[in-house]
Amino acid sequence: MPLSAIRPNTRTVTVLLAALWCVALVPGVARAADLHAGYYYPAPTSSEVYVARVAVASDATKRSRAAFAVGFEQQQLGRGFAPDYHLFVKGDDFEKMIIVATGPDRYDTLFRMRALLAALTSQARSTPLFQQADMPHELTFLDFCKLMGFQQLSLSDGDSLTHQILLR
Secondary structure, three states, X not given: OOHHHOXXXXXXXXXXXXXXXXXXXXXXXXXXXXXXXXXXXXOOOEEEEEOOOOOOOOOOOHHHHXXXXXXXXXXXXXXXXXXXXXXXXXXXXXXXXXXXXXXXXXXXXXXXXXXXXXXXXXXXHOOHHHHOOOOHHHOOHHHHHHHOOOOEEEEEOOOOXXXXXXXX
């Protein structure tokens, strides 16, 4: 049967228009949900969901996440040379961690971003928080983020690439 022979009724047209409107709306909603994209980093170019092997710690709070970011940044600045990246937190409950490279050719591929996460894993394993875990050698920096109550991690080269990780 040719398409011209189909005589859609009013309900069919209404449902079709509503479906098209929803499909058009979804990308806009997704962009609007990330208020930090376009300000601190470019819109995410890739994303993933990481299912952590730990639950959020009972004492994880907005204050503890803020203190972690401040302490981390002070440690970076105390090294005596310009850091390769800045780490900070945003969101109503500081539930979003953002890491942005400070210059060109740093963390400008997904592989370099993953290498940074591996280096941060080594640092996290030396913390008292990780040492309390049953098997700290099996946990990653992303598990550490979940333990602290972070829900999202955005890694960016500060130019054109942003990888976003949702922590579950």
